[in-house]
Amino acid sequence: MAGVRLEHVYKKYPGSDKASVTDFNLDIQDKEFLVLVGPSGCGKSTTLRMIAGLEEISEGKLYIGDRVVNDVAPKDRDIAMVFQSYALYPHMNVYQNMAFGLKLRKFRKDEIDRRVREAARTLEIEHLLERKPKALSGGQRQRVALGRAIVREPQVFLMDEPLSNLDAKLRTQMRANISKLMKRLETTCIYVTHDQTEAMTMGDRIVVMKDGFIQQAATPDELYNHPVNLFVAGFIGAPAMNFITGQLTEEGGAVRFKATGFNVVVPAGKAQLLRDKGYIGREMIIGIRPEDLHEEPVFIEASPNSVISASIEVSENLGHEMFLYLNGLGKDNVIARVDGRSQLQEGQNIKLAVDMNKIHLFDKDTELNILEA
Amino acid sequence: MQQLMNAPVELDTMTKAQWIESGGAKLPEAGDQLQLNGRFLLVTKADNHQLQILRTQAELTQLEKELLGWLAKQGSMMKPGSASASELERQARRLGEWLQQSIDAGEWRAEIPERFELHHRLFDGMIPFLLMSEQAENREPSYGELEKVLRSYLSDDMLLIPLREREWLILGTDRLLAEVETNEGDMIERGETKEALVSLATGLHQMITEEWGGDCHVAVGEPIIPTESLAYAVATLRETVYLGRKFHVGMHVHMPWLVHLERLLSGIPEPVRSRFMDEMSGRQDLFTDPETVSTLDAFFAMDCNVSETAKRLFIHRNTLLYRLDKLKQEAGLDVRSFNDAILVRLLMLLYKVTKRK
Numbered sequence: 158m159a160g161v162r163l164e165h166v167y168k169k170y171p172g173s174d175k176a177s178v179t180d181f182n183l184d185i186q187d188k189e190f191l192v193l194v195g196p197s198g199c200g201k202s203t204t205l206r207m208i209a210g211l212e213e214i215s216e217g218k219l220y221i222g223d224r225v226v227n228d229v230a231p232k233d234r235d236i237a238m239v240f241q242s243y244a245l246y247p248h249m250n251v252y253q254n255m256a257f258g259l260k261l262r263k264f265r266k267d268e269i270d271r272r273v274r275e276a277a278r279t280l281e282i283e284h285l286l287e288r289k290p291k292a293l294s295g296g297q298r299q300r301v302a303l304g305r306a307i308v309r310e311p312q313v314f315l316m317d318e319p320l321s322n323l324d325a326k327l328r329t330q331m332r333a334n335i336s337k338l339m340k341r342l343e344t345t346c347i348y349v350t351h352d353q354t355e356a357m358t359m360g361d362r363i364v365v366m367k368d369g370f371i372q373q374a375a376t377p378d379e380l381y382n383h384p385v386n387l388f389v390a391g392f393i394g395a396p397a398m399n400f401i402t403g404q405l406t407e408e409g410g411a412v413r414f415k416a417t418g419f420n421v422v423v424p425a426g427k428a429q430l431l432r433d434k435g436y437i438g439r440e441m442i443i444g445i446r447p448e449d450l451h452e453e454p455v456f457i458e459a460s461p462n463s464v465i466s467a468s469i470e471v472s473e474n475l476g477h478e479m480f481l482y483l484n485g486l487g488k489d490n491v492i493a494r495v496d497g498r499s500q501l502q503e504g505q506n507i508k509l510a511v512d513m514n515k516i517h518l519f520d521k522d523t524e525l526n527i528l529e530a
Numbered sequence: 531m532q533q534l535m536n537a538p539v540e541l542d543t544m545t546k547a548q549w550i551e552s553g554g555a556k557l558p559e560a561g562d563q564l565q566l567n568g569r570f571l572l573v574t575k576a577d578n579h580q581l582q583i584l585r586t587q588a589e590l591t592q593l594e595k596e597l598l599g600w601l602a603k604q605g606s607m608m609k610p611g612s613a614s615a616s617e618l619e620r621q622a623r624r625l626g627e628w629l630q631q632s633i634d635a636g637e638w639r640a641e642i643p644e645r646f647e648l649h650h651r652l653f654d655g656m657i658p659f660l661l662m663s664e665q666a667e668n669r670e671p672s673y674g675e676l677e678k679v680l681r682s683y684l685s686d687d688m689l690l691i692p693l694r695e696r697e698w699l700i701l702g703t704d705r706l707l708a709e710v711e712t713n714e715g716d717m718i719e720r721g722e723t724k725e726a727l728v729s730l731a732t733g734l735h736q737m738i739t740e741e742w743g744g745d746c747h748v749a750v751g752e753p754i755i756p757t758e759s760l761a762y763a764v765a766t767l768r769e770t771v772y773l774g775r776k777f778h779v780g781m782h783v784h785m786p787w788l789v790h791l792e793r794l795l796s797g798i799p800e801p802v803r804s805r806f807m808d809e810m811s812g813r814q815d816l817f818t819d820p821e822t823v824s825t826l827d828a829f830f831a832m833d834c835n836v837s838e839t840a841k842r843l844f845i846h847r848n849t850l851l852y853r854l855d856k857l858k859q860e861a862g863l864d865v866r867s868f869n870d871a872i873l874v875r876l877l878m879l880l881y882k883v884t885k886r887k
Binding site: 212231242247257261324 | 683706726732
């Protein structure tokens, strides 16, 4: 087993002025499950492909364990890959598919057999070993593709959106299966996805990327609660964080955030930080997670300085929770996540209390989270 | 052999059961022989259930029979082609050079001359694959290494022919098509051939990328008799990879039957293309939105069938209809109508090319 280290790694394609990946620095620990996440074109797959050896590294160093592998061929890097398009070998049965890589590496027959059967048992596909890929369902094929990677017992697993060809139900199921499997195998895994739910549920650590740059590398909890900038704050979380542009003012010793429909008092600790950094009187962006808007009377009574009013344009009841799309707050819709048993109706005017201890404040120009900087 | 024996010689097959019934050994292998109804039968190859038989009416002495048996045994132990690796490479390179010359001279229909050593291996139905390596490594991969890997993947009777730098023609037996089927012995339907070819090519791409080294492009054609149409097949596959890389960036497996429109568009003079794009000015902005592009790609892939597209995208039918209506409102093009669908398809293809300029 081994960790992976990227030192000042760049990827620049010939003929392009801009680097696809810029100054990528990351130390991935042995046995860590790291997720690269970001919108399409952010450089996450390119980074994975550089680690795999499928793309040349334009600048910088890549280590697998203690070895620099920039010039090592993919097959000699001791990695196993699972791609989005998990093509199986169609003329071979499941057993042969899983054994192929080992056969090529001249493993002994009994060792091949042991590894294939063990992986098949782990993935619960023992009964499929004699079947050809054509006779398998999507989920079964995906498990065979995983099996093909597992039997190699590599130092590092690389997975590029391996679940995106599956339907929603199967995806959720396989997500849990892969997480469990990786914990059991205790192998370093680098996993690429554009799906933030996948990232949050699977990763020990998540790297959020945009335009070829690392925006933030942190644990799921850290990313969710302490995003370093507007992009990370908006990317992680569904429904996304609400952003409202407004002004900070100081009245009677209290720092207030004012915008259309908003006039709330910033808690003392945060207010002092804003004063110290010279933000009073300036325009800035407040970020509020949907679950930090509360319609329960007890909250409203307890937080008289952070109560706002709005009308419900649309409500979506998912049973256990309800999303309210609110009008009259800032320029865009604001979404609140409330209890599914709330008897709220579309068109109704309601009062909500903002949990001001959980707000985020972003510099309008740099888009950095002022409270985290 | 007919000349040597001065009698007709036939090649035939029979099952092991038939061989045993005729008085042959219970575990037949190459070199075994028997006399049946005045004919001499010799096993030249023994597979699981099937035997390849050489049959002749010639009257042979015991010594001649033993000699033939020994030859058959030796022959069965040799790899197809019976040449050493370096000799095979030399023969393959010679053929590759001839193919290149024929294509350069525009002689796409040229038949392979008999003077080539590999000529005798090119009479059976074979599937042509074209492999273009984009390996990050600078060194040219060795013929021997690649041939070994491909033999493991396809079968021992495959042929690897080097063409240009980092470009190879791979010929696999068309029996592979039957092996894709779920059950042994199932006959492949005509309509399923292309599906099977795609899966073989996709598997080949995956195998090369994972097991041999680095990124590559693979094109696959329908089975051919190589002696008759190999130059044509290579030229077509080469063009297919070119069009695939130009119009479908990110795709690595290409099929000639899927790039007809691309071939036509590629042949249109640049000014005509520009004029079309100018006339559609503003509409191509739609294709910067990944959701619109993936929706339209799926819609066209599913033959403009709304229900099937929604299923493929894992979205509700109404969500798809909403997206298509949005496109109609913004671009004035309704992809559910035949003429607009053509325009959008053309726009999407041309946008992919012009965008990169």
